[in-house]
Amino acid sequence: MRNFLNILQIIKIIVLKDFVEEIKSKEILISIISYSTLVLVVVATTSYINNSIEIFSTIFWISLSFSVILGINKSMSKEFENNGLEMLLTSPIGFEIVIMSKAITNFILISISSAIILLFNNIILNYDLYDLEFIFLVLIVNFGFSIIGTITYLLFSKARGKEILSPLLFIPLVSPLLMGGSLTSVQIMNNNLEGYAWYGLIIAYDIIFLLIGVFISNLIFQE
Amino acid sequence: MFSKLFTLITFLVFIFMLWMVFWWIPIDISQGPVAKTVFIHVPLAWCSMVAIVLVAISSIYYLFNKKLFWDNLAQSTAEVGVLFGSLALITGIIWAKPIWGVWWTGEAKLTTTLILILIYAAYILFRSLYTNSMQMKKIAAIIAVIGAIDSPIIYFAANLWQEAHPVTVIGPLAREDSSFGADYGITLLVSVIAFTMLFVILTRLRLKILSLEQ
Numbered sequence: 315m316r317n318f319l320n321i322l323q324i325i326k327i328i329v330l331k332d333f334v335e336e337i338k339s340k341e342i343l344i345s346i347i348s349y350s351t352l353v354l355v356v357v358a359t360t361s362y363i364n365n366s367i368e369i370f371s372t373i374f375w376i377s378l379s380f381s382v383i384l385g386i387n388k389s390m391s392k393e394f395e396n397n398g399l400e401m402l403l404t405s406p407i408g409f410e411i412v413i414m415s416k417a418i419t420n421f422i423l424i425s426i427s428s429a430i431i432l433l434f435n436n437i438i439l440n441y442d443l444y445d446l447e448f449i450f451l452v453l454i455v456n457f458g459f460s461i462i463g464t465i466t467y468l469l470f471s472k473a474r475g476k477e478i479l480s481p482l483l484f485i486p487l488v489s490p491l492l493m494g495g496s497l498t499s500v501q502i503m504n505n506n507l508e509g510y511a512w513y514g515l516i517i518a519y520d521i522i523f524l525l526i527g528v529f530i531s532n533l534i535f536q537e
Numbered sequence: 538m539f540s541k542l543f544t545l546i547t548f549l550v551f552i553f554m555l556w557m558v559f560w561w562i563p564i565d566i567s568q569g570p571v572a573k574t575v576f577i578h579v580p581l582a583w584c585s586m587v588a589i590v591l592v593a594i595s596s597i598y599y600l601f602n603k604k605l606f607w608d609n610l611a612q613s614t615a616e617v618g619v620l621f622g623s624l625a626l627i628t629g630i631i632w633a634k635p636i637w638g639v640w641w642t643g644e645a646k647l648t649t650t651l652i653l654i655l656i657y658a659a660y661i662l663f664r665s666l667y668t669n670s671m672q673m674k675k676i677a678a679i680i681a682v683i684g685a686i687d688s689p690i691i692y693f694a695a696n697l698w699q700e701a702h703p704v705t706v707i708g709p710l711a712r713e714d715s716s717f718g719a720d721y722g723i724t725l726l727v728s729v730i731a732f733t734m735l736f737v738i739l740t741r742l743r744l745k746i747l748s749l750e751q
Contacts, residue, residue, distance in 0.1 A: 465683075469676050473667045482659040483680065486652040487687070493648070522686065530679050533600065 324407055328415035329422070335392065336423065342392075346385035346427035350377035354431075354438050370439050371499040375492055377435070378428055378452075379459070383481045385427065386420050386463035394471065409531035413464060417527065420460035428452050441503075448502050451495060454513065458491045458520045465527050468534050490519055540741065547734040554731045557724040565721075574632045576724055580732035581625035582650070587736065588618025589653065592660075593685030596678035605751065608674045611681055612664060613743035615657050617736060622654045649687070656684040 336342055357373050393399045393416065402412055432452070436443060466484045470476040494512040501507045558576045565572035591614040599607035629647065630640050641647065660680045667673035 469680060470663065472672065473663060473676075475662075475666045479659060479663055479666065482662065483656060486655040486659070487683070489648070489652050490687075526683060526686070533675060533679055 321408075321411055324411055325415045325418060328402070328412070329419050332389070332415075332419040333422075339392075342385050342388050342423050343427055345388050346381040346424070347430050349384050350381040350427070350431045351434055353377040353380065354434055358438050367500055367503045370435065370441050370443070371496050371503065373439065374432065374435050374499070375496050378424075378431055379485065379488065379492060381427065381431070382424055382456075382459045382463060383484055385423060386460070386467055387477070387480060389420055389423065390416065390464065390467040390471070403535055409535040410528040412535070413468070413527045413531045417461045417464045417524075420464055421457050424456045424460055425453060428456060443503060445502055447507060448499060451498055451502070451513065451516075454516045454520060455491045455495045458516065458523065459488055461520065461523045461527055462487050465523065465530070487523075491516055540738075543734070544738055547731065547738055550727070550731045550734060554724070554728045557727055562720045562724050568636060571632055571635050574628050575721075576728040577732075578625055578628040578632060579725060580729045581621045581628060583729055584732050584736040585618050585622035585625055585650075585653075587733070588614045588621065588740075589657075589685055591740075592618065592657070592681045596681035596685075599674065599678045600682075608678065609744055609747040609751075610740075611678065612661075613740045613747060615660055615681065616743055617739045619654055619657045619661060620739075621732075621736065622650060622657070626650055626654065653684065653687055656680070656687060660684065 354373065354377055357369075361369065393402070399412075403409065432443070435441065463484055466480050466487065467476075469483070470479045473479055494516045498507070498512045554576070558573055562573075564570050592611045595607045595611040595614065598604070599611060626647070629650075633642070634640050660677060663680065664673060664677050667676070
């Protein structure tokens with residue numbers, strides 16, 4: 315129990331450190347929000363359909379997933395600047411705790427950004443979607459995004475062309491989340507939610523990748 | 538000597554399979570001649586699934602004992618698997634157009650197969666872009682194992698989403714009896730054997746080239 319509390323304390327310190335840095339620079343939030351807004355602007359200027367349920371769901375998930383790639387890359391690359399990650403790894407903290415902390419930081423940042431993206435989506439596409447079931451769906455999908463994004467960035471962190479490789483693995487890996495997210499959001503918007511099977515599947519997928527993150531942390535950071 | 542004999546047997550099995558596909562079995566009444574793509578599509582898809590399992594097993598072995606053979610085996614099977622998987626998708630598309638009326642649908646089995654091919658394409662690309670050899674092999678093995686986690690989704694996808702792809706008629710998740718006759722079943726079995734033998738030959742060749750390079 316005491317160990318668990320210690321772990322939580324360490325995670326809290328790392329997450330707070332990242333937040334203080336983000337409050338100072340605001341780089342990640344600005345890049346995620348501005349990129350997703352750009353996607354929305356492109357859609358708004360190229361499409362005449364502005365209130366279709368399918369297009370709302372598709373655009374929301376496209377803008378979110380692509381801006382998340384940008385945000386996570388930014389968040390993780392900041393840790394590599396000035397050997398920040400190396401310093402963190404030399405401290406007496408388990409490698410898995412470092413991965414968890416980074417994933418939690420990314421999750422919170424993505425969730426704040428997705429709230430703003432949803433607001434912009436609602437305004438530009440003339441919708442009014444603030445359903446609790448939808449918000450919970452976005453949160454569990456965001457958790458998957460953050461843990462998978464953190465893992466893929468760390469896997470490719472030392473490779474040439476990591477900017478290409480990271481999304482190339484990230485998008486295929488999050489596609490079950492995107493499938494579930496888009497199908498369920500269309501059902502919610504139609505007031506026709508067919509059970510919570512997809513929620514269970516998304517949470518299971520999140521847990522699988524959380525365990526993978528814990529399991530491979532030693533292998534990633536060993537050298 | 539053994540490999541030459543194996544190649545010869547594979548060649549003969551292929552000839553026999555082609556004879557069965559084009560001369561022995563009749564043309565399907567409902568689907569027409571295009572139904573015969575199943576004898577290429579299914580074995581290719583089967584081999585790509587086998588490849589994924591082999592990549593995952595050899596990667597796990599490599600992570601535990603660091604023997605170069607397992608890493609080479611993972612790379613060889615991944616490359617051949619991506620080739621077979623891509624061909625399975627292409628033959629599926631050729632079949633889909635006259636039967637479904639579209640080249641591609643957002644159906645789960647198609648999408649997840651494409652996803653798997655992309656994951657293993659990233660795996661192959663990563664291997665060619667990373668410079669640190671030992672670290673690269675280790676991370677490549679991790680990517681392969683992660684990719685293998687997605688592979689069961691392909692098999693269960695049709696049952697989860699239940700859309701356009703024909704339902705599973707063979708295996709534990711089979712839902713209905715196959716509409717194909719016994720002659721179709723035998724021909725399919727022979728073509729699966731023929732393509733599996735080809736898969737073994739190609740993987741073995743790639744493995745040999747890799748060990749010669751090293």
